[in-house]
Amino acid sequence: MLNLSIKTLRVLNIIFALCLFCLFSCKKDKKQNDTPASTSQDKDSLSSDCKNLPPTPQPFGWTDTTIDVNKNVNAFFVNPLNPDEIVYVVNGDIFGYNKMFTVNLPKKQTIFLASISGYLPQVNQYGWIVFSDLDNNISKIKCNGDSLTQITTNKMTHDPKWDYSGKFIYYYQTAFNNVPSKLNKVNAAGGLFLDLPIELAHTAIFKKSDKIIYLRTKEKTVTLVLKDLAAVTERDLITAPYDSKADPIVFDNLTLDNNDENFYWSNLGGIFKCNLISLKVDTILKGCPNKIYDSPYIIPSNINTMTFTRHELRPVGPSQLFHEFKSFQMNLTTREITETRIFP
Secondary structure, three states: OHHHHHHHHHHHHHHHHHHHHHHHHHHHHHHHHHOOOEEEEOHHHHHOOOOOOOOOOOOOOOEEEOOOHHHOEEEEEEEOOEEEEEEEEEOOOOOOOEEEEEEEOOOOEEEEEEEEOOOOOEEOOOOEEEEEEOOOOEEEEEOOOOOOEEOOOOOOEEEEEEOOOOOEEEEEEOOEOOEOOEEEEEEOOOOEEEEEEOOOOOOEEOOOOOEEEEEEEEOOEEEEEEEEOOOOEEEEEEEEEOOOOOOOOOOEEEEEOOOOOEEEEEEOOEEEEEEOOOOOEEEEEEOEOOEEEEEEEOOOOOOOEEEEEEEEEEEOOOOEEEEEEEEEEEEOOOOOEEEEOOOO
């Protein structure tokens, strides 16, 4: 009788321990699953804590520190055909090039797509991405990594963009020999459709009509010009100071919203918006020495959402700078900002 009671107590103790283990595990899993994939922030909180960096240490300057160069996201966008997938570009590593990936967030599966140049890739409404590679040629690939196809071979092409139909591609071709620089429009197979003489890359393509915005330089200024390819007309929009020797990119990462009402761009001053009718310029996010806002991106969609990144620099020692990269989405109607967590 005594032996049976001891055995019974042992069994009960084991069952009780197992119950505690299961209970703790369930609570832990629930806590992990309840962690939101994103958090909302307002514009002011995002731009707070702006400050100047300390003077550059002499004689060797700053030593840059980062956790993982493959997590330093400088641009990203959502796959128009699958909201669970995000295409992102990480900064150049020690080998000197940028890398483009697709990640399925629920499945936590990442696919390497390509090594690319410094220009942003562009996606159309059918889930095809065009990009310029390390040899300065244009290629296209699906968001899921299928059907990689090279379009140009002359090693002088950059900054590709889909047109509003998603069937034609614009790209900038640098000058060579007696051939001036120009903007080419080709079909998806690379067949030339038309070319336009322009001086600089960084064009913006309208989402609903056959119009483009391009850059024109004159002396110490650069002007954004709207060209209607159907009506064969153009008009000047806004002008900014420009120094061709320093080559500052005043209107970097030009993009239009999905209603073709406003265009956006970025530079060291932040991210800006200009209305095409009033030509009023608004500062969406103000940059500062320790916070750089970059890569405004609007995919072809019924929802007006802009993605962008923030690169924050923090001194962590007398000669070390820590680099933190974060990804955000902004609802262009409500101006609500949400952080997007690409990595678990």
